Amino acid sequence: MTTRRLLPCSHVGHALGSGGKKLEPQRTQRTTAQFSSVSSVVCLLAVALTSQTAAQSQTDPSLKETFKGAFLVGAALSADQFTERDARGAALVKHQFNTTTPENILKWENVHPRLGGYDFALPDKYVEFGEKNGMFIVGHTLVWHNQTPRWVFQDSSGKPVSRDTLLARMRDHIRTVVGRYKGRIKGWDVVNEALNEDGSLRDTPWMRIIGKDYIASAFRFAHEADPSAELYYNDYSLENAPKRAGALALIKDLLAQGIPVKAVGLQGHQKMDWPSVAQEDSTISAFAALGIKVSITELDIDVLPRVVRNPTADVTLSAAPAASANPYAAGLPDSVQTALANRYAELFRVFLKHKDSIERITFWGVGDGDSWLNNWPVRGRTSYPLLFDRDDRPKQAFNAVVEVGKGARPIP
Numbered sequence: 001m002t003t004r005r006l007l008p009c010s011h012v013g014h015a016l017g018s019g020g021k022k023l024e025p026q027r028t029q030r031t032t033a034q035f036s037s038v039s040s041v042v043c044l045l046a047v048a049l050t051s052q053t054a055a056q057s058q059t060d061p062s063l064k065e066t067f068k069g070a071f072l073v074g075a076a077l078s079a080d081q082f083t084e085r086d087a088r089g090a091a092l093v094k095h096q097f098n099t100t101t102p103e104n105i106l107k108w109e110n111v112h113p114r115l116g117g118y119d120f121a122l123p124d125k126y127v128e129f130g131e132k133n134g135m136f137i138v139g140h141t142l143v144w145h146n147q148t149p150r151w152v153f154q155d156s157s158g159k160p161v162s163r164d165t166l167l168a169r170m171r172d173h174i175r176t177v178v179g180r181y182k183g184r185i186k187g188w189d190v191v192n193e194a195l196n197e198d199g200s201l202r203d204t205p206w207m208r209i210i211g212k213d214y215i216a217s218a219f220r221f222a223h224e225a226d227p228s229a230e231l232y233y234n235d236y237s238l239e240n241a242p243k244r245a246g247a248l249a250l251i252k253d254l255l256a257q258g259i260p261v262k263a264v265g266l267q268g269h270q271k272m273d274w275p276s277v278a279q280e281d282s283t284i285s286a287f288a289a290l291g292i293k294v295s296i297t298e299l300d301i302d303v304l305p306r307v308v309r310n311p312t313a314d315v316t317l318s319a320a321p322a323a324s325a326n327p328y329a330a331g332l333p334d335s336v337q338t339a340l341a342n343r344y345a346e347l348f349r350v351f352l353k354h355k356d357s358i359e360r361i362t363f364w365g366v367g368d369g370d371s372w373l374n375n376w377p378v379r380g381r382t383s384y385p386l387l388f389d390r391d392d393r394p395k396q397a398f399n400a401v402v403e404v405g406k407g408a409r410p411i412p
């Protein structure tokens with residue numbers, strides 16, 4: 001779920017505040033209200049400032065050029081970005097990135113909301129945007145237990161469907177969605193988050209109804225639908241030893257069955273103190289030793305206080321709002337900006353060390369206002385996990401990553 005909103009002029013008066021002060025840090029907290037003449041003036045000013053920022057962003061170094069020859073760099077995009085309704089965001093994406101992932105529109109609940117009913121309007125636009133801009137286009141995600149409608153697992157009387165019916169539904173979904181973008185979407189997150197923290201297979205409707213071979217079946221169906229597409233297993237917290245061991249065993253087993261798993265996706269929802277550099281380093285080595293590629297697929301770094309058992313990225317968890325859980329609502333202190341920059345730099349040094357094994361680094365969002373971490377696990381916090389701020393301006397962390405990347409460039 002995206003938390004970013006466009007900044008239409010009718011809302012700008014609020015964003016700037018009555019005294020014309022700087023933009024509120026939480027773009028997501030805007031409300032609709034009366035549009036006054038004061039806000040019209042403010043609106044014009046804001047448009048001018050926005051175009052200035054957009055123009056400036058074109059002269060910033062780009063992540064895709066900085067890491068050329070090492071790995072692709074991308075972001076998960078909202079519909080506003082890839083339809084270019086958010087012109088500033090779209091311009092930044094084009095300038096900075098050479099690979100994209102759709103944040104939500106290819107999840108089952110959106111692309112296949114009803115039995116036999118597909119909705120390809122936004123996915124078509126997503127793929128067009130990627131092609132027009134020469135991006136490596138990723139599809140996310142085919143088989144997951146979240147953001148999948150209940151009907152998928154139920155018959156017309158609400159009872160669980162049979163194994164055969166669920167396999168047939170899965171096959172139809174994968175063949176229809178992957179088949180539609182054959183040769184255009186270059187890589188798919190085929191199965192998302194199939195593992196528990198202890199490395200065992202998660203108890204989901206897929207698992208309960210089909211059994212553990214649902215994973216192999218999903219990969220087979222995806223390979224049938226587009227033999228040239230890269231296929232990925234994607235999960236969070238794979239840096240933790242038990243879960244990592246489970247993922248290694250799972251992928252080894254798939255490979256032994258002749259299933260072409262191209263890469264593992266380490267989601268990379270990181271904390272300031274987790275995972276350690278050593279954990280990240282050894283995790284990438286362990287997967288690369290299977291002979292597959294590694295991608296960091298959903299990178300962000302949470303600077304806010306922990307409010308749930310960590311580390312996890314389980315989207316179903318939630319915690320109650322509390323002021324102590326949202327300490328930077330008025331802005332991020334310099335000391336934390338610097339700490340975030342250092343943290344990004346240490347992780348990118350690890351990624352660069354493994355550039356031969358890493359295919360791509362994808363951020364989960366573009367600017368801080370986009371991030372799911374503004375609403376997870378507590379709703380309405382002001383989070384700062386990305387390289388660009390709420391106005392899409394590069395942060396100190398961006399500069400730190402670019403500095404690290406200078407070591408990635410081939411000497412001219």
Ligand code: GLA
Nearest residue numbers: 001103192267298313315372
């Ligand atoms: C998981 C999923 C993503 C997204 C994030 C949170 O990591 O793979 O699609 O939902 O959670 O936004």
